[in-house]
Amino acid sequence: MKYISILGSTGSIGVQALQVIDDLNSDFKVVGLSAKSNVDLIEKQIYQFKPEVVALDDKYSADVLKKKIKDASVEILSGKEGIIKVATIPKADIVLSATVGIAGLAPTLEAIKAGKDIALANKEVLVTSGSLVMKTVKQKGVKILPVxxxxxxxxxxxxxxxxxxxxxxxxxxxxxGPFRDKTIEELSKVSLENALNHPTWKMGKKITIDSATLMxxxxxxIEARWLFDIxxxxxxxxxxxxxxxxxxxxxxxxxxxxxxxVTDMRLPIQFALTYPKRTQSxxxxxxxxxxxxxxxxxVDMDKFPCLKYAYEAIKLGGTMPTVLSGADEVAVDAFLNGKIGFLDISEIIKKTMNVYKDSNFSDSEPSLEDIISADRWARDYANKIIDEHNH
Ligand SMILES: NC(=O)c1ccc[n+]([C@@H]2O[C@H](COP(=O)([O-])OP(=O)(O)OC[C@H]3O[C@@H](n4cnc5c(N)ncnc54)[C@H](OP(=O)(O)O)[C@@H]3O)[C@@H](O)[C@H]2O)c1
Known part of the structure; x- marks a missing residue:
């Protein structure tokens, strides 16, 4: 029996992981769940999987959840500290890191420090902080199993x-992605609906847009560079x-x-959870x-420059991948909210990286503080470009 905590349990990966766990039946016990604000789904997950600790990032949603859950054996927490508690529950052997974006970094890092093996879906953890995370993994002697x-x-x-x-x-x-065979001219006209319509995978919105841009x-x-030390x-x-x-x-x-x-994320999820065993699927x-x-x-990198920028960012090193990732999160969010067009995503990332390179950049190995401040800078700068674009 393995005890597991799931960060991002209401997302595409989280939900599929719970299906796998349900299918594996008695091999796993869910002890912790976390999400941002999806009260209705996490409530259902609490009744089905009976975790000991649950956290929602959003305090108001956590208060609503507390009122709905009558079972006193579940502790319901909120905010970053609550999520870190879910990531570090003493009983958990393994933590599935399936939050989206840099929000998953601190809890994943704390889980590693607490000696947990990590099934890693949240790629932004390694993209933003690969050297720091892998150093901590080595120090603690834990495993990172890619999802x-x-x-x-x-x-x-x-x-x-x-x-x-x-x-x-x-x-x-x-x-x-959905735009593989489109010309640059056609790419300038694609809609949000087209971009969300991935041909082979059904995923969360951020990764679906990232798949359309090839980001x-x-x-x-970048994730592979750190995971496989290559x-x-x-x-x-x-x-x-x-x-x-x-x-x-x-x-x-x-x-x-x-x-x-077959094209189904439940297979890599199951592999990561049961490793080194293979079980029936x-x-x-x-x-x-x-x-x-x-x-x-x-790949045509002129048509899909985000891939080129990612190579550039990891070659430059330091906090540049954090800046790439932060600018991308902001740009994708703006695209999802109808504030910018599809081709603006790569432009915003390029401009943010260029300005950072000329002003704040150092290629030395970044500390957690450096990473947090580079991420904040990139978000502020990318938001500034978007505001100017809209006025
Ligand atoms: N989906 C895939 O097939 C796939 C494949 C490979 C890798 N990945 C990677 O796996 C990660 C998750 O992807 P996904 O597609 O499952 O994303 P998703 O469907 O958008 O789900 C994201 C999860 O994270 C939670 N969350 C979002 N912001 C949060 C915050 N600030 N604090 C705490 N929790 C937060 C969400 O909670 P709410 O529901 O309450 O918002 C949800 O549970 C991403 O890094 C992605 O690149 C995904």
């Missing part, structure tokens, strides 16, 4: 790799529209290992004959 499908695939291809020098490169696959792949490149020059991206090959590793002798499976098996064709094509 992101591409990283889970690479993790599996490398499991049993006896010689790290034999890795020639990691190849992350990308579906290419998601850029964030994954130079970014050895990480490539290839478009694979069918999303069946979840990623690949090429070795020095030219051999390539890949992981293939509720999912249908991959029928290769039905899939028929697996195709691959190069």
């Amino acid at each position: 992101d499908g591409e990283h889970c695939a690479i993790f599996q291809c490398l499991d049993g790799c006896k010689d790290r020098n034999s890795i020639h490169r990691l190849i992350l696959t990308a579906s290419g 998601n792949k850029g964030l994954e490149v 130079d970014v020059s050895k990480i490539d991206v290839i478009i694979h529209p069918q999303s069946i090959v979840h990623s690949l590793v090429e070795f020095t002798d030219g051999s390539i290992l890949a992981q293939l499976a 509720m999912l249908p098996r991959l029928d290769l004959a039905k899939v028929g064709q697996l195709t691959f094509q190069e």
Whole structure:
């Protein structure tokens, strides 16, 4: 029996993780749940999974939840401290980090410090603070098990790799998103509704927009750099529209290992939760004959510059990936709220990074304080661009 806390339990990953746990039945006990403000869903999750501690970031929502829950055996908390309590419950063996954005950083870091293994979906944790997080992981001797499908695939291809020098490169696959075949001219006219309509994955809104701009792949490149401790020059991206090959590793002798499976996040979630065991899955098996064709094509970085900016940010190092990620969160939020167009997202990120590079930037290894202040700066600057754009 493993005891688990789930950060972001009401999100796309959180909900699918609870389906996996429900399916695995007696192997897991949920001890903690957290979310931002989704009272109705977390209330249902409390009745079904009977956690000991629950936290909502939003205090008003936590007060509403407290009034609804009559069961005194659940402690209901609010705010950042409440979420950190969920992340560090002494009983928990493993914490699923599935909050979206930098909001997940502090609780994930505290969970690591408290000696918990982490099933990591929240990629912004490593994007913004990779060196700090991985250093803490080493100090505490805990495991980070990737939930992101591409990283889970690479993790599996490398499991049993006896010689790290034999890795020639990691190849992350990308579906290419809903706008893969559009021209730049067409991209300038796409709507929010088009951008939210991902061809192969159903996900939260932030990652869906990041998939349409290919920033998601850029964030994954940075995540892979830290997870697998590999130079970014050895990480490539290839478009694979069918999303069946979840990623690949090429070795020095030219051999390539890949992981293939159906397109369903519950598989990497289950792998991360049950590792090193593999268990039966509720999912249908991959029928290769039905899939028929697996195709691959190069990425057009001129059409999707966010991927190029992510490479630039991790090559520059220091707090630049934090600035990239902070500007992206603000720009995506503005796009979701109808304040800017699709192509403005990459422009805002580019401008924010350029100004930061010329003024505040240092490539030294950042502390948590440096990361928090770079994130704040990037958000303020990106918001300023958006305000000017709208006046
Ligand atoms: N979805 C996927 O298929 C997928 C695949 C690979 C990686 N990921 C990564 O996994 C992470 C989660 O993605 P998602 O698609 O599951 O996102 P999502 O559906 O938007 O869910 C986000 C979760 O985080 C909670 N949350 C948001 N802001 C918060 C805050 N300030 N404090 C505390 N909790 C907060 C939300 O609570 P409320 O519901 O109350 O707002 C919700 O539970 C992202 O980093 C994403 O890149 C997702």
